[in-house]
Amino acid sequence: MTEPGFRTDRTHVERYDAASIEPRWQARWAEIGLYQTDLLDESKPKYYLLTMYDYPSGNLHIGHWYVKTPTDAIARYHRMLGQNVFFPVGFDAYGLPAENAAIKNGINPRDWTMSNIETMRRQLRTMGASFDWDAEVVTCDPAYYRWNQWLFLEFMKAGLVYRAKAPVDWCPNDGTLAREQVEGMDRRCWRCGAKVEKRDLEQWRMRITKYADELLDFSGIAWPEPIRAMQTNWIGRSEGGEIVFTTAPSDHHAGGEELRVFTTRPDTLFGATFMVLAPEHPLVESLTAPERRLEVDAYVENARNATEIERLSTDREKTGVAIGAEAVNPINGERIPIYIADYVLAGYGTGAIMAVPAHDERDFAFATQFGLPIRRVVAVPGTEDAPLDSAFISHADDEQLVNSGPYTGLAADEGGRAIIAALAERGAGEPAITYRIRDWLVSRQRYWGTPIPIIHCERCGAVPVPEDQLPVLLPATVDYQGSGENPLARDEAFLNVACPSCDGPAKRETDTLDTFIDSSWYWYRYLSPSLESGPVDGAMTDRWTPVDQYTGGAEHAVMHLLYSRFFTKAMRDIGLVHENEPFMRLFNQGQILGADGERMSKSRGNVQDPDKLVARYGADTVRLFLMFMGPWDQGGPWSESGIGGVHRFLNRVWAIATDPHGTDPGDQAAGKLPAGEDVAAAEAAMRTTAHRTLRDVTEDYEGFRFNTMVAKLMELSNTLYRYRGTPAAGGAAWDEATEMLLLMLAPAAPHITEELWSRRLATAGEAWSSIHTARWPELDASAVVEETREVPVQVNGKVRDRVVVPAGVSDTDLERLVLAAPKVVAALAGRAPDRVIVAGGGRLVNLVVRG
RNA sequence: GCCGGAGUGGCGGAAUCGGCAGACGCGACGGUCUCAAACACCGUUGGGGGCAACCUCAUCCGGGUUCAAGUCCCGGCUCCGGCACCA
Numbered sequence: 001m002t003e004p005g006f007r008t009d010r011t012h013v014e015r016y017d018a019a020s021i022e023p024r025w026q027a028r029w030a031e032i033g034l035y036q037t038d039l040l041d042e043s044k045p046k047y048y049l050l051t052m053y054d055y056p057s058g059n060l061h062i063g064h065w066y067v068k069t070p071t072d073a074i075a076r077y078h079r080m081l082g083q084n085v086f087f088p089v090g091f092d093a094y095g096l097p098a099e100n101a102a103i104k105n106g107i108n109p110r111d112w113t114m115s116n117i118e119t120m121r122r123q124l125r126t127m128g129a130s131f132d133w134d135a136e137v138v139t140c141d142p143a144y145y146r147w148n149q150w151l152f153l154e155f156m157k158a159g160l161v162y163r164a165k166a167p168v169d170w171c172p173n174d175g176t177l178a179r180e181q182v183e184g185m186d187r188r189c190w191r192c193g194a195k196v197e198k199r200d201l202e203q204w205r206m207r208i209t210k211y212a213d214e215l216l217d218f219s220g221i222a223w224p225e226p227i228r229a230m231q232t233n234w235i236g237r238s239e240g241g242e243i244v245f246t247t248a249p250s251d252h253h254a255g256g257e258e259l260r261v262f263t264t265r266p267d268t269l270f271g272a273t274f275m276v277l278a279p280e281h282p283l284v285e286s287l288t289a290p291e292r293r294l295e296v297d298a299y300v301e302n303a304r305n306a307t308e309i310e311r312l313s314t315d316r317e318k319t320g321v322a323i324g325a326e327a328v329n330p331i332n333g334e335r336i337p338i339y340i341a342d343y344v345l346a347g348y349g350t351g352a353i354m355a356v357p358a359h360d361e362r363d364f365a366f367a368t369q370f371g372l373p374i375r376r377v378v379a380v381p382g383t384e385d386a387p388l389d390s391a392f393i394s395h396a397d398d399e400q401l402v403n404s405g406p407y408t409g410l411a412a413d414e415g416g417r418a419i420i421a422a423l424a425e426r427g428a429g430e431p432a433i434t435y436r437i438r439d440w441l442v443s444r445q446r447y448w449g450t451p452i453p454i455i456h457c458e459r460c461g462a463v464p465v466p467e468d469q470l471p472v473l474l475p476a477t478v479d480y481q482g483s484g485e486n487p488l489a490r491d492e493a494f495l496n497v498a499c500p501s502c503d504g505p506a507k508r509e510t511d512t513l514d515t516f517i518d519s520s521w522y523w524y525r526y527l528s529p530s531l532e533s534g535p536v537d538g539a540m541t542d543r544w545t546p547v548d549q550y551t552g553g554a555e556h557a558v559m560h561l562l563y564s565r566f567f568t569k570a571m572r573d574i575g576l577v578h579e580n581e582p583f584m585r586l587f588n589q590g591q592i593l594g595a596d597g598e599r600m601s602k603s604r605g606n607v608q609d610p611d612k613l614v615a616r617y618g619a620d621t622v623r624l625f626l627m628f629m630g631p632w633d634q635g636g637p638w639s640e641s642g643i644g645g646v647h648r649f650l651n652r653v654w655a656i657a658t659d660p661h662g663t664d665p666g667d668q669a670a671g672k673l674p675a676g677e678d679v680a681a682a683e684a685a686m687r688t689t690a691h692r693t694l695r696d697v698t699e700d701y702e703g704f705r706f707n708t709m710v711a712k713l714m715e716l717s718n719t720l721y722r723y724r725g726t727p728a729a730g731g732a733a734w735d736e737a738t739e740m741l742l743l744m745l746a747p748a749a750p751h752i753t754e755e756l757w758s759r760r761l762a763t764a765g766e767a768w769s770s771i772h773t774a775r776w777p778e779l780d781a782s783a784v785v786e787e788t789r790e791v792p793v794q795v796n797g798k799v800r801d802r803v804v805v806p807a808g809v810s811d812t813d814l815e816r817l818v819l820a821a822p823k824v825v826a827a828l829a830g831r832a833p834d835r836v837i838v839a840g841g842g843r844l845v846n847l848v849v850r851g
Numbered sequence: 852g853c854c855g856g857a858g859u860g861g862c863g864g865a866a867u868c869g870g871c872a873g874a875c876g877c878g879a880c881g882g883u884c885u886c887a888a889a890c891a892c893c894g895u896u897g898g899g900g901g902c903a904a905c906c907u908c909a910u911c912c913g914g915g916u917u918c919a920a921g922u923c924c925c926g927g928c929u930c931c932g933g934c935a936c937c938a
Contacts, residue, residue: 185935226855230933233854238937263938276938318936343936353938361852362936436937557933628876630864634857642863642877649876651891666883666892708865711875718875792871797919799871837870837918844870848918 016654018618022751026125034770035130037086039527039540044084048544049075050523050583052552052560053090053137056116057097060123062608062626062638063592063600069623069748070589070632070706071551072129076747077701079130080776086544087130088526090137091117094145094515096174096191099448103480109448110476113140128619128750130772135526139518140448144525146471147535148517149453151571153464158574160207161442163462167347168441170199175445175486178514179438180234180559204452204511205439208566212237212435214580215565223586224633230557236436240264241420243354243429245275248326248335252289259283259327259338262349262434265359267416270404271377272354273367275327275338276320279303280346287338289324296323296340303342318343318366329354330428331419332405341366349434357391364391377403378412440563442514445486447478449512457499457506466500472508486510519560520567523547523582534576541577550583553591561586587704590635597637608638620749621647627706627748649714650752653745656720657738657756663725671725682728684787689719690737691783697744698779710748716741739777746771793818794846800827811838818845 029035051071054064075087098109117138124131137144155161169177171189181190189196212235218228240263249255259275277284279300288296299321320341327338343362344353357367358376367374376384378392384402401407401415410418423429443452451472453465465472475494478487488494488510499506521535527544528537568582593599594606601607613622625646630636655662663670673682693716700709720737723729746753750772757771785807791814793801801823805814815836818824833847
């Protein structure tokens with residue numbers, strides 16, 4: 001009878017034991033398909049909730065739980081609101097770690113990946129997450145990646161895919177990278193951290209730049225400001241003008257050649273005292289004077305070979321050389337010397353600048369270094385002769401052009417427009433816009449990815465694989481020969497193929513697609529994962545997309561989250577979908593760091609495994625603890641301290657629901673109502689608290705404020721717990737409040753609430769139905785209002801007393817009551833208040849006394 | 852340097868259409884229960900002062916607006932994230 005280790009007077013009550021409850025309900029939910037969405041059911045409003053799918057790395061750590069369990073609570077909350085919720089799950093199954101594991105351990109990447117997926121499926125179930133597993137997508141499945149290939153070819157037809165030779169970012173371990181995959185000032189690979197180099201390679205690209213302006217427009221979608229700012233900066237739109245300089249004739253050069261520069265400051269054109277070309281600029285070769293040749297060639301060679309590190313190690317000191325040629329300023333015919341310098345980038349604008357040292361920091365530094373003239377052309381009137389010790393770049397309203405010929409005296413922005421207009425008339429300039437974003441490089445020299453469906457024929461060039469020959473299957477067997485080199489490149493069976501166009505001997509493309517292609521449209525595929533006639537089911541996407549709510553990490557700001565917007569627009573333009581944006585609302589949860597405050601990683605050994613905690617406390621406690629830790633968008637270092645408090649809360653919920661009349665042995669006040677309270681007052685208090693909690697918790701679920709949501713449920717349970725064992729327990733008000741507590745807690749702690757709910761139904765003799773299909777409780781607004789309330793009274797802004805007044809008291813009555821309060825009288829010390837402020841509809845009174 | 856976010860008890864954090872600073876939880880201290888420990892439960896807990904009712908200081912720093920400022924304005928500092936010679 002008596003279990004060892006527990007108090008005798010508690011043993012008659014069944015204790016909360018998560019381990020015996022959770023697996024049982026998980027199995028039951030799966031058995032009855034509780035979370036499988038009927039996508040055709042239009043009787044309820046749809047709600048498409050998406051959380052970023054995972055790379056199957058092998059084990060769920062606490063970070064996965066941190067993203068997924070609150071998202072699951074959102075799904076459950078919306079179901080309780082009566083919406084048809086679609087909450088799918090899948091795996092981002094292609095990618096580098098599988099290959100690295102394969103090389104290291106001699107395992108096939110597919111076997112490694114699929115066994116990890118199996119593990120993770122099991123782990124995801126222990127979370128109690130309400131995923132619809134029928135919709136699962138695994139991207140390394142030919143049923144999925146064939147549509148990557150199909151989309152690639154359709155995009156090609158639409159002019160959105162092209163192949164070009166250009167400098168690319170190259171990681172010695174991982175091969176080519178998208179610009180977005182190069183991180184930090186020292187330009188490291190996002191995967192392996194190796195230093196990234198530039199190489200000239202012929203590669204496939206997607207024309208994301210076509211959508212640059214559209215991608216800058218976030219109207220109609222509710223995305224966090226930081227993500228919008230990052231994308232906006234990444235796209236980097238600059239407005240200005242292109243100005244056409246010409247080369248001046250000289251001994252070695254006939255002159256008259258166009259030299260276009262881009263500038264955001266056409267107003268400073270009269271201040272251009274030299275010109276700088278990128279070392280890679282195509283005209284450098286022909287413009288260089290014979291006597292400068294040696295030095296110029298050396299500089300160009302050096303710039304090509306210099307790593308970014310070397311460039312930066314000079315502490316941004318400007319370097320460059322004059323090429324012995326001059327350019328003619330189209331506005332005034334002035335001849336200025338031409339330099340090359342590596343601070344001018346070949347890939348941005350026109351790869352050439354007009355240098356205006358008076359009004360640009362970099363040009364100022366260069367001019368100072370090389371003793372070049374600095375001519376001020378913008379100034380507040382009267383200050384134009386003041387010497388400059390740095391570039392003058394402010395944009396005050398009263399600035400004017402100076403030393404600018406006929407434009408002198410104009411306001412700077414007006415002058416800029418006038419200069420461009422004048423140049424445009426002569427064909428020597430025009431308004432122009434440039435972007436920092438580059439087209440998306442999608443070729444990867446890797447095995448474990450989607451084969452690019454292209455065949456290279458010596459006669460016909462790069463020929464698309466005909467649609468009826470898709471998918472181009474990734475060969476199942478792979479021989480790495482212990483190196484990271486792409487094994488496809490020496491797989492003769494894969495490689496050799498007849499040209500689809502001329503039937504001659506040809507070779508397959510051996511590069512595979514960036515895995516970010518996979519994740520750029522996966523949410524569409526969830527709606528028809530096994531469709532064979534196309535990538536998406538138009539009727540389904542029309543009905544269900546855009547996604548209503550997306551959750552995931554901010555680390556994807558300029559990769560996945562930008563590519564997905566691009567894909568949606570591109571798919572729209574080829575007629576596949578009919579929307580402009582993929583995700584209506586986005587929420588970025590924070591990141592859980594290791595206990596050391598560093599990012600969790602296997603190599604640091606600070607990865608937190610939830611299994612131990614689940615075994616000790618149960619999944620509900622872990623879920624709730626992760627929500628309670630702090631604001632969801634904040635994240636922070638991992639610490640277990642505090643999880644006990646959350647577990648105690650669930651224990652109390654259990655006791656409230658199963659044993660309303662029980663008492664605690666340590667409580668001397670047990671069984672007694674608080675002093676001065678009768679049963680009626682207690683019941684009114686429970687009812688008020690329950691409905692206030694409902695009001696607040698509803699707002700918290702809507703706003704994803706899970707930490708305060710849990711806190712408020714704790715308060716409600718504390719209130720109920722205080723009445724446990726008293727005459728107020730077990731009555732109608734108690735029962736209503738308990739039911740509300742369970743319903744409000746259900747999205748966050750699905751197992752314990754399901755168990756307690758089933759017991760309630762059984763006790764009431766009702767047939768079982770899941771709490772997760774129950775309706776969210778209705779707020780009784782009248783219950784929220786108490787009969788009396790406490791009003792703080794300030795004298796000169798400091799709280800001196802609190803008076804209890806009837807709920808509907810008028811301001812004048814309130815004032816009268818306040819002035820009669822003993823402590824207020826004392827604080828006033830006989831003085832009459834000069835002002836009486838009744839603030840916030842009677843929430844507070846402030847009495848102002850002068851002197 | 853530019854862009855974005857944030858600074859509140861010993862700790863995680865509440866409270867921002869200006870209105871009782873520190874909800875909720877952890878930790879700590881005291882207690883109940885126990886032969887004892889653990890568990891559980893009850894109470895106290897921002898600093899300083901006072902026997903006490905109370906007084907006083909306090910939300911990164913310095914100013915300001917206001918009857919009233921964690922919250923608004925001006926000027927700084929620190930930390931985190933992103934970008935980084937982008938003309």
